[in-house]
Amino acid sequence: MPLYTCSSQRGLISLSNKARISRAITDVHCKVTAAPPDFVHVFFFDSDPAELEQSTAAAGDRPPRFQLFGSIRAGRTDETKHALVSGMTERVADILAVNASEVGMSTRDVKAQWVMEGGDVLPEPGEEAAWLRRHSEKLAESGS
């Protein structure tokens, strides 16, 4: 956590651009939140063109061709969320050489206490350093 997903029609994002986008999303997340990169997961999905057509018809206009969605820990300020969305949208659009309006993004808050990573319940935002220290000590003691 965070888990960012990027959905688009098959073939629109090359494997090399997937690599670049994953690094860009990780970079933006870490710069904006000061969280360590090891927490950041980015998964890509090929969306079904039929589903896209349906959503287009429902929306009544053309939706973004690239959809980013971030499950992030609750407790981030609106300002932080805005910086994440604008930073990632801009970087992804730049990598794909498309207009930023082609990239849509939303986030969902997930309470840290609902998630376990590395065998420990996640820290609240801002408490990562102490968590990482305790986690490293625990792994060292267990010989992992």
Add this chain to the structure above:
Amino acid sequence: MTTCTCFIQEGLIPGSTEQRLAGGIREIVKRNSIDEDVQMTWITIPEGYGWTAGKPSTSSVVSLMTRDLKQSLRIQVMRSLCDLWIEHTRCDINEIIVSVLPLNQE
């Protein structure tokens, strides 16, 4: 209705192991009196589609959605899911991310 969505990286977990993991998840849910059954969904992330820390990912993400639980029980269930994953996939503890989310997240 309890659901469990598992994101796994292509080629890392064979189908036979998936079945054992699904059985283990159902057993954990039953043993902790959370629900009688679990609706499982497996999503395989193709090679090149999953990234962690900007590098190819070897992580699995297991997301259980169920009724709201006391935090102590939630932690117990999350620990059991981590142990299950390590036992059957031989993954490192840092390669398993587990969440237990309430169905009503308000």
